[in-house]
Every structure is written in structure tokens, then in C-alpha cells.
Amino acid sequence: MRISVIGCGYLGAVHASAMAELGHDVIGIDVDEHKIGELASGRPPFFEPGLPEILTSATASGRLRFSTDMADAADADVHFVAVGTPQSPDTNAADLRFVDAAFEALIPHLAEGALVVGKSTVPVGTAARLAARIADAAPHATLAWNPEFLREGFAVKDTIEPDRLVYGVGDDHAASVLDRVYHAAIEAGTPRIVTDYATAELVKVAANAFLATKISFINAMAEIAEVTGADVTQLADAIGHDARIGRRFLNAGVGFGGGCLPKDIRAFAARAEELGRGESVGFLREIDAINLRRRQRVVDLAIEALGGSVNERKVAVLGVSFKPDSDDVRDSPALDVAVQLKGLGAHVVATDPQGIENARVRHPQLEYVTSTEDALREAELVVLVTEWSEYRSLDPVATAQLVSSTSIIDGRNVLDPAAWRAAGWAYQGLGRP
Ligand SMILES: NC(=O)c1ccc[n+]([C@@H]2O[C@H](COP(=O)([O-])OP(=O)(O)OC[C@H]3O[C@@H](n4cnc5c(N)ncnc54)[C@H](O)[C@@H]3O)[C@@H](O)[C@H]2O)c1
Ligand SMILES: O=c1ccn([C@@H]2O[C@H](COP(=O)(O)OP(=O)(O)O[C@H]3O[C@H](CO)[C@@H](O)[C@H](O)[C@H]3O)[C@@H](O)[C@H]2O)c(=O)[nH]1
Secondary structure, eight states, X not given: OEEEEEOOSTTHHHHHHHHHHTTOEEEEEOSOHHHHHHHHTTOOSSOOTTHHHHHHHXXXXXXXXXXXXXXXXXXXXXXXXXXXXXXXXXXXSBOOHHHHHHHHHHGGGOOTTOEEEEOSOOOTTHHHHHHHHHHHHOTTOEEEEOOOOOOTTSHHHHHHSOSOEEEEESSHHHHHHHHHHTHHHHHTTOOEEEEOHHHHHHHHHHHHHHHHHHHHHHHHHHHHHHHHTOOHHHHHHHHHTSTTTXXXXXXXXXXXXXXXXXXXXXXXXXXXXXXXXXXXXXXHHHHHHHHHHHHHHHHXXXXXXXXXXXXXXEEEEEOOSSSTTOOOOTTOHHHHHHHHHHHTTOEEEEEOSSOHHHHHXXXXXXXXXXXXXXXXXTOSEEEEOSOOHHHHTOOHHHHHHHOSSOEEEETTSOSOHHHHHHTTOEEEOSSOO
């Protein structure tokens, strides 16, 4: 099929490449000329495992092209809209300016029978509004909403082999077109839920709200563990054995960040307020508050570990991206901790295998080094805040040779406390004795 993908960021670039990998003829459109130049040359503008391979093969084969000109999308049968929906600074609601601009730019180019498919995460009610706009301005086209559930770090696999497909549609035709787009996943037996616009929009924000709740639940248990001497990781293992609960997403630590969970729960709460149902998801504000307290907890532990003040003390911060296998630093707990420590006068040296470039743009005041050893050298405190595999596998004995003081805060509870203590370290996890 001929497909356009409008918005080629973390979601759109992967979606466009994966659709081409599945054999479709794809054009990616973005307003960012630099990004489009990189993608057209087969270079991903961000780090995502597996993306370079499919981007290179699809651009080389000619099945995948990129442009900044919406007119180049005109002959596509299906248009995926994957532009950003960031948090509005004043209200916390989703900022729909980019979605509206993309739709207005696309509408004049819609061919007879074209299907527009929303992928961006939007407040419930957005699709109905945009469907009315299309019915008015381009009645020969139709709209579907097909939320995306990919995880950064696993984006290619999640796109090609999704756990489920959700179609919010106004008629059966739209569902059959989407079945042709996703024929490989459908044939592999992927569950497919065909529903109305509002349900499809709500499925997406409900899923992220649930995941955020699971993480903040275990972090709340960590807060209780910290005043009782209990161990939250054992607690998570024990409750996780109950299949009704499950062990995944019960890793206590510095909490959730990224371009999705924090902004999506805030936008959901703001939308519920608008709908007069603020109390129904009022708990999401508590989920957010627990999450942000964990960042503060790491900062407080750092102050404690350094005897009451971090001022002019060298702190090695391991990790700046919001999760491993990603260079994304949007609302990163790791970067937030580094910035707070710097604000308190610490000499922060931060490192990360992929996130430094993005972190430097947002926080040029921090010192960044690419080598873990350079970050650790002469450090008076080590703070592990993103669990990249190379930090998880640090050897406590060798690491002790590099630092000036053997004190570590494990903000992701990924190190073996016994091994680190045996090597002479003062080890502090979160929610662990
Ligand atoms: N990143 C993820 O893992 C993920 C997963 C599921 C859903 N989502 C949702 O997908 C959407 C996109 O997220 P993202 O992380 O890819 O954001 P992003 O900021 O990485 O990418 C958005 C892209 O849209 C482009 N853009 C903005 N206005 C445009 C316009 N008028 N026309 C064409 N392009 C335009 C921007 O230049 C940018 O490249 C958001 O709604 C997000 O919540 C993201
Ligand atoms: O037990 C856990 C699991 C995750 N996290 C943190 O939670 C955040 C989010 O992690 P994850 O959900 O794996 O990453 P995202 O790529 O942001 O993916 C989420 O957000 C996407 C955008 O909406 C959705 O598509 C995905 O389904 C949803 O998992 C990260 O900071 C993690 O460190 C924890 O603190 N503890």
C-alpha cells in the first residue's frame, strides 16, 4: 500500500521504516528539515536499537522516502499522523497545536478514498472533532484512530510484532484498510480490537495511566520500606508471583520519566477535569507526586551520604537518558537528579552511553564525559540513575580503585548490595535496608 507518515520523531521514524520493512511504499513527512535530511540519507536522528538496519535497507530499496513537502504525500492511500502532543506548560493538558497544524496541512492533499489514521496520543474527544473537520473539508476521506503502544528501546519489534492493535473507526471500511496495512501482524494472530474513536483514545491513556500507577505503587511501598527496614525488591518479587499482579513494572527506584508516561497522566487528569470527572482519575495526581518524590529522595540520600552537603563535592552521575537503550532525555529522572545536585553546588560529572548530546542541549551547565571511567575517577559519591547494562555490570572492586570515596546510591536497585558492601562500599538502594 502507499502510506505516508506525518511527523518523523521517535514514533513516526520507526513507524515509517517498519511499514516499509513490511513491504509498503512509504513517504515520511516532517517540518524539521535537518531530521528529514538525516532520515533520507539513511541516518536515524536518534538512537533506537534496530532502526539503522531497517532504515538503511528501506531507503536503499526506494520503498522509503522522506520530504518536508506535504504535497509529496498526496498519492498515499493511508496517512498516519504521528506528530508530538507535548504538555502545555500552564495547564498540563496536551498541546494539540502540532496535530491541528498537520491535519490542516494534509487536508488539501487528501485523494479520493484516502484514510487518515491518528497515531499521536490525544485527549479523548479529539478524533471526533477531527473527523468532523475532515467531513467538512474533505468529505471524500475518512478518519481512524490507531493508538501506538511501542516502548522506546524496543520500538522496532513493538511496531512489527505489537501485543495488540486498536482501531477506533467510524465505519467497517477503515478497519479493513488497517487490516491490509497490518496484514503481517494480523496473520500472526495479533489481537485486534475494533472500536469507536473515544474508546481507542481512552485505551491509550488508560494503558499508560495503569503502567504509571504500577510503578508509583511499588515506589510508595519503597517509601514504607525505608522507614521499616523492609526490602521493596523482595516485596515486589513476592507479590509479583501472584499472576493477578505480575512482576513486570514493579521495579522501584527513581521513578518514571520520558516523553510519554509523565505528560500522558497529566493530560488525562486535565481532560477528566474538563469533562467534569476530575475525581475519577484524581489518583493520578498522587501517582505523579509519588513519582517526583523519588527523585527528591535520591537527592536527599546524596546529601546524607556526603555528610550534610553536596557543595563542591564531586558526584559521578551514571545515566542521563530516561531509560536504558534510549537517548531520550525528555522528563528524565536521571537528568533531573543531576541538575538538582548541580543546583546545590555539587561538582556533577554525568555520563551516558547515548544521551549526552540531548542532555547537553537542555542542560549545558552540567559537565558530561563519554567514558564511565572518567566520570568515576576521583568521585566522592556515585549515583546510578539509568540502568544501562554497562552500569549494571560494573565490578565493585575495580570501581573502588577509581573513586576517591566508596559511596554509591543505586537509584534503580540493579546492583548486588552484598557484593558492593563486601568490596568496601557504602551502598544505598531505594526502599532497601
Ligand atoms: N515516543 C514514543 O515512544 C511514543 C509511543 C507511543 C505514542 N507516542 C505519541 O506519539 C506522538 C509523537 O511522539 P514522539 O515521541 O515521536 O515525538 P517527537 O517529538 O519525537 O516527534 C514529533 C515529530 O513531529 C514533527 N512535527 C511537528 N509538527 C509537525 C507538522 N505540522 N507536520 C509534520 N511534522 C510535524 C516534529 O518535527 C517531530 O519530528 C505523541 O503524541 C506521543 O505521545 C510516542
Ligand atoms: O518497573 C519499572 C518500569 C519502568 N520504569 C520507568 O518508567 C519509565 C517508562 O518506561 P517504559 O514504559 O518502558 O518506556 P516508554 O518508552 O516511555 O513507554 C511507555 O510510553 C509509551 C508512549 O506512550 C507507550 O507506547 C509504552 O507502551 C509505555 O510503556 C522509564 O523511566 C522507566 O525507567 C520504572 O521506574 N520501573
